Amino acid sequence: MTAQHQTATTPKVDIDGDRLWASLMRLAEIGAFTDAATGLTGVNRQSLTDEDADGRRLLVQWMREAGLEVSVDRMGNVFGRREGTRPELAPVMIGSHIDSVPTASAFDGCLGVLGGLEIVRSLEQRGVATARSLVIAAFSEEEGVRFGTDMLGSAVAAGRLSLEHAYRLRDADGCTFGDELERIGFKGQPSELLEPVHAYLECHIEQGPTLLRDDLPIGVVTGVQAISWQRITLHGRAAHAGATPTDLRVDAGLAAAQIVVKVRDMVDSGSYGCLRGTVGRIVTEPGMPSVVPDRAELTVDLRNPDSAHMAAAESELADFLRDLPSQQPCEGLVVETERMARTEPVPFDARLQRAIADAAANRGYPTGRLMSGAGHDAQEIVAIAPAAMVFVRGQFDGISHNPREYSTQEDCAAGTQVLADVALELAAEGEHA
Numbered sequence: 054m055t056a057q058h059q060t061a062t063t064p065k066v067d068i069d070g071d072r073l074w075a076s077l078m079r080l081a082e083i084g085a086f087t088d089a090a091t092g093l094t095g096v097n098r099q100s101l102t103d104e105d106a107d108g109r110r111l112l113v114q115w116m117r118e119a120g121l122e123v124s125v126d127r128m129g130n131v132f133g134r135r136e137g138t139r140p141e142l143a144p145v146m147i148g149s150h151i152d153s154v155p156t157a158s159a160f161d162g163c164l165g166v167l168g169g170l171e172i173v174r175s176l177e178q179r180g181v182a183t184a185r186s187l188v189i190a191a192f193s194e195e196e197g198v199r200f201g202t203d204m205l206g207s208a209v210a211a212g213r214l215s216l217e218h219a220y221r222l223r224d225a226d227g228c229t230f231g232d233e234l235e236r237i238g239f240k241g242q243p244s245e246l247l248e249p250v251h252a253y254l255e256c257h258i259e260q261g262p263t264l265l266r267d268d269l270p271i272g273v274v275t276g277v278q279a280i281s282w283q284r285i286t287l288h289g290r291a292a293h294a295g296a297t298p299t300d301l302r303v304d305a306g307l308a309a310a311q312i313v314v315k316v317r318d319m320v321d322s323g324s325y326g327c328l329r330g331t332v333g334r335i336v337t338e339p340g341m342p343s344v345v346p347d348r349a350e351l352t353v354d355l356r357n358p359d360s361a362h363m364a365a366a367e368s369e370l371a372d373f374l375r376d377l378p379s380q381q382p383c384e385g386l387v388v389e390t391e392r393m394a395r396t397e398p399v400p401f402d403a404r405l406q407r408a409i410a411d412a413a414a415n416r417g418y419p420t421g422r423l424m425s426g427a428g429h430d431a432q433e434i435v436a437i438a439p440a441a442m443v444f445v446r447g448q449f450d451g452i453s454h455n456p457r458e459y460s461t462q463e464d465c466a467a468g469t470q471v472l473a474d475v476a477l478e479l480a481a482e483g484e485h486a
C-alpha cells in the first residue's frame with residue numbers, strides 16, 4: 054500500500070507482545086502433553102475433541118472480554134466481530150485456526166487467531182475506532198488430521214466443499230464431523246458461507262527453515278503450493294510367516310513398502326520439479342511377527358508449487374498403483390485409493406503483499422518473499438476475497454508439527470505488529486466514500 058492509500062485518519066496501534074505471548078502460552082496448556090522421547094511439552098488439540106472444545110471456549114471467553122460480538126456458524130467456525138464506524142462496509146478479516154496435529158506446539162494456527170485478538174485488544178485499550186469492522190476468525194479442522202481433509206472449515210466457508218460433505222467425514226473411530234460438532238456444542242446456526250470481506254490477513258509461523266536461514270524475522274508469503282492427499286488400502290492374504298513360500302504370498306506389507314519407495318523415487322527423479330512426497334501413515338494388519346500382512350493402509354501427501362508437475366506426479370503414482378498387483382510374486386493383491394484432499398497452487402494478492410512489505414519496512418523489519426510449503430486457511434479465502442499472509446521466523450530449522458516448533462516472543466510480536474498495521478490501513482479504505 055503506497056502513501057496515497059494511507060489516509061490521514063489511518064490509525065496505528067502498538068500491540069502488546071507480552072500479552073500476546075501470555076495468551077499463546079495459556080492456550081497451549083489446553084491439550085498439553087509431555088513428549089516421552091524428548092521431555093518437551095507438546096500440544097495435542099485435534100479438531101472437535103474435548104481439548105479443542107476447551108480451546109474454543111477459552112477463545113470465545115477472550116473474544117467477549119475484548120468486546121467482540123461472537124458468532125459460530127454451521128461448520129463450527131468461530132468469529133469475533135468488532136464493529137466499525139461504517140458497519141455497512143465489508144469487514145477486514147484476520148484469521149487462522151486453533152486445532153492442532155497430535156504432535157504440535159504453541160504456534161501453528163494459534164499465532165494468527167491470537168494475533169488478531171491482540172490487535173482488537175490493543176484497539177479497545179486505546180479507544181481507537183476503525184471505519185470497517187474487524188472480524189477475527191478461527192476455522193474448524195484446518196489440520197485435517199482427524200477427519201482427513203485439511204482446511205476443511207475455510208474450504209466450506211469459501212464454498213469449495215459442501216457442508217453436507219464435511220458433516221459426513223469420519224475419523225478413525227467412525228465418528229462423523231457433524232456428530233462431533235454437535236457433541237462439543239459448536240454446531241452454530243448461521244450459514245457456513247462467509248459474508249463478503251474486504252480483505253483477509255493471516256499471520257503464521259513459517260514451519261520451514263527459510264527465514265531462519267536468511268536471518269529474517271518476517272516473510273511476505275507469495276502463495277501456497279498444490280496439495281494432494283490420498284489414502285491407499287491394500288488387500289493381500291494372511292499366511293504363516295515361516296511355512297509360506299515366497300511365491301505363494303500376497304504380502305500387503307511388501308506392496309506398501311514398494312509404494313513408499315516409489316514416492317521417494319518420484320521425488321528424487323527430478324521429473325516433477327520441486328515435488329515433495331510423504332507417506333505419513335502406514336499400518337499393516339494383523340500386525341503380528343509371524344503373520345504375512347493381509348491388509349495395509351497408508352496415506353500419501355504430495356506437494357508441488359507447479360500445477361502441471363503435480364498432475365503428472367499423481368498420474369505416475371496412479372499408473373504404478375494400477376500395475377502393482379501384477380508386480381507381486383503371486384496374484385491376488387487388491388489396491389483401493391481414496392482422495393482425501395486436493396488443492397491447486399494459490400497466489401496471494403499482490404497489493405496486499407506490497408502492503409505487508411511496506412508495513413514491515415516502516416517498522417524496520419527486513420523481509421523476504423517466499424511460497425508457503427504448508428497449507429493455510431488463507432488459500433481458501435482467496436476464492437472470495439483478496440488474501441495474504443505474514444510469516445514469522447521459526448527456530449530449530451523451522452521444525453513444525455513437532456513439539457520443538459518455536460518462534461521467539463519478539464518475532465511473534467513483530468509479525469502481529471505488521472498484521473495490525475496492514476489491517477488498520479485496510480480498515481480505513483473507503484472510509485470517506
Ligand code: HGY
Binds near residue numbers: 204
Ligand atoms: O497440511 C498442511 O500443510 C497444513 O498444516 N494443514
Ligand code: MN
Binds near residue numbers: 429
Ligand atoms: Mn497452520
Ligand code: MN
Binds near residue numbers: 154196427
Ligand atoms: Mn499445521
